[in-house]
Amino acid sequence: MDGAMYREILANNLLPSVRALKMGRGCVFQHDNDPKHTARATKEWLCKKHLKVLEWPSQSPDLNPIENLWRELKVHIAQRQPRNLKDLEKVMMFLWVFIFLPVLSAAQRSEPMFSAVTETMLPPDYDNNPTQLNYGVAVTDVDNDGDLEMFVAGYNGPNLVLKYDKQRKRLVNIAVDNRSSPFYALRDRQGNAIGVTACDIDGDGREEIYVLNTNNAFSGRATYSDKLFKFRNGRFEDLLNDDINEHRDVANRLAGRSVACIDRKGTGRYAIYIANYASGNVAPHALIEMDEAASDLSRGIIALSNVAEQAGVNKFTGGRGVVVGPIVSQYLSDVFCDNEYGPNFLFVNNGDGTFTDVAQQAGVEDPMQHGRGVTLADFNRDGKMDIVYGNWNGPHRLYLQLGNNRKHRFKDIASQKFSMPSPVRTVIAADFDNDSELEVFFNNIAYRGSSSNRLFSYAGYLSFDMVIEPTSKSQRLYLYHIKT
Ligand SMILES: [Ca+2]
Numbered sequence: 250m251d252g253a254m255y256r257e258i259l260a261n262n263l264l265p266s267v268r269a270l271k272m273g274r275g276c277v278f279q280h281d282n283d284p285k286h287t288a289r290a291t292k293e294w295l296c297k298k299h300l301k302v303l304e305w306p307s308q309s310p311d312l313n314p315i316e317n318l319w320r321e322l323k324v325h326i327a328q329r330q331p332r333n334l335k336d337l338e339k340v341m342m343f344l345w346v347f348i349f350l351p352v353l354s355a356a357q358r359s360e361p362m363f364s365a366v367t368e369t370m371l372p373p374d375y376d377n378n379p380t381q382l383n384y385g386v387a388v389t390d391v392d393n394d395g396d397l398e399m400f401v402a403g404y405n406g407p408n409l410v411l412k413y414d415k416q417r418k419r420l421v422n423i424a425v426d427n428r429s430s431p432f433y434a435l436r437d438r439q440g441n442a443i444g445v446t447a448c449d450i451d452g453d454g455r456e457e458i459y460v461l462n463t464n465n466a467f468s469g470r471a472t473y474s475d476k477l478f479k480f481r482n483g484r485f486e487d488l489l490n491d492d493i494n495e496h497r498d499v500a501n502r503l504a505g506r507s508v509a510c511i512d513r514k515g516t517g518r519y520a521i522y523i524a525n526y527a528s529g530n531v532a533p534h535a536l537i538e539m540d541e542a543a544s545d546l547s548r549g550i551i552a553l554s555n556v557a558e559q560a561g562v563n564k565f566t567g568g569r570g571v572v573v574g575p576i577v578s579q580y581l582s583d584v585f586c587d588n589e590y591g592p593n594f595l596f597v598n599n600g601d602g603t604f605t606d607v608a609q610q611a612g613v614e615d616p617m618q619h620g621r622g623v624t625l626a627d628f629n630r631d632g633k634m635d636i637v638y639g640n641w642n643g644p645h646r647l648y649l650q651l652g653n654n655r656k657h658r659f660k661d662i663a664s665q666k667f668s669m670p671s672p673v674r675t676v677i678a679a680d681f682d683n684d685s686e687l688e689v690f691f692n693n694i695a696y697r698g699s700s701s702n703r704l705f706s707y708a709g710y711l712s713f714d715m716v717i718e719p720t721s722k723s724q725r726l727y728l729y730h731i732k733t
């Protein structure tokens with residue numbers, strides 16, 4: 250091709266394109282410093298047609314990414330040496346489908362999905378992001394201003410309440426170390442919290458906060474009670490510490506691992522499900538809720554009861570994970586627990602707030618494995634809730650629900666890669682990248698060496714994983730922003 254031919258191409262294609270696309274006089278034309286582009290005749294022609302040209306640095310490499318693809322194409326075609334036009338077409342089609350499409354989609358995926366924003370949004374410091382072990386988070390409107398905060402369960406330090414400060418564009422801890430703060434009680438340094446959940450237990454429209462404490466006991470009896478915080482008298486106070494509840498001996502002084510809220514009767518008043526870790530016949534699973542008959546809301550008296558026995562969930566096991574939702578029920582909530590040293594529970598709501606364990610019939614007992622993080626989602630969008638959880642250094646599970654209303658059945662469809670054992674803790678299912686397919690995030694901990702977190706896509710099948718970042722023993726909170 251020479252300059253004249255190039256100008257002919259521009260005349261036949263560029264001007265009609267500018268007109269067809271209604272780009273007008275503001276448009277800027279881009280080409281590189283190839284001699285036929287920079288020839289005086291070409292420059293004059295572009296000037297005469299009033300076309301602005303993007304200035305291009307001399308000796309600069311091609312900046313248009315498509316050029317890389319053209320180069321690859323040339324190399325591959327040269328290797329295959331097509332002898333005629335039909336041959337060339339065949340080679341091009343082959344290259345496009347088997348070489349370039351996979352490369353392009355891989356290139357899109359290799360672009361990190363997350364960016365770290367800890368340094369700007371939650372810089373480590375003593376008050377807001379202290380160096381400590383944190384063991385869980387609940388999202389709730391702690392200060393009742395209509396925006397959500399993050400309540401972080403501090404294990405060897407205070408609990409934190411992280412609120413987004415719009416002026417400073419960062420998260421700040423509003424549970425400050427000051428006795429006059431309405432949030433002071435929430436810090437509860439001595440609790441060694443290992444879990445937290447928030448829901449409205451008395452039906453007044455504001456959520457209470459339940460903190461599961463260990464005080465260094467990991468099975469059986471604990472020396473320090475859990476706390477159930479309600480905003481009352483201008484500050485958060487522990488309901489379990491009220492005289493009436495002390496007399497009823499309702500406080501959970503047992504070692505547990507997970508908590509969840511459940512509106513077991515569909516009344517809008519929630520109960521707290523506590524997955525305790527039994528030692529022999531001490532510490533069955535517990536279910537704490539307001540005893541309406543014994544309470545007097547107008548006088549601020551909230552009597553609590555442990556109703557686990559009457560609800561049929563007071564089982565002894567190594568409780569680890571618990572998740573609540575309409576798993577097999579239409580509207581009411583069921584409960585799934587993945588346990589350690591024992592079969593899992595799938596408590597189906599009998600319709601009256603009592604439960605029957607159907608884990609064995611449903612095929613989700615998994616009795617030889619030790620469950621950890623668990624979550625619910627409808628992965629295949631068939632309207633039936635599916636269950637995904639991690640087993641400690643054992644195969645991870647993705648149970649798709651198959652059964653009908655009369656017979657509950659689940660099938661583990663985890664691929665080899667997905668199920669690969671790891672020292673897993675938390676499992677999250679969400680559409681992280683907004684492509685309307687769910688991803689599953691496995692948070693692994695450093696255990697006898699480092700271990701990467703993993704993120705799996707669910708696109709009809711589970712196949713590729715993506716290393717986010719190896720985690721070491723956590724020392725402060727890290728915050729990631731999902732790129733959009
Ligand atoms: Ca708030």
Ligand SMILES: [Ca+2]
Nearest residue numbers: 449451453455
């Ligand atoms: Ca409430």
Ligand SMILES: [Ca+2]
Nearest residue numbers: 627628629633
């Ligand atoms: Ca499903």
Ligand SMILES: [Ca+2]
Nearest residue numbers: 680682684686
């Ligand atoms: Ca997605």
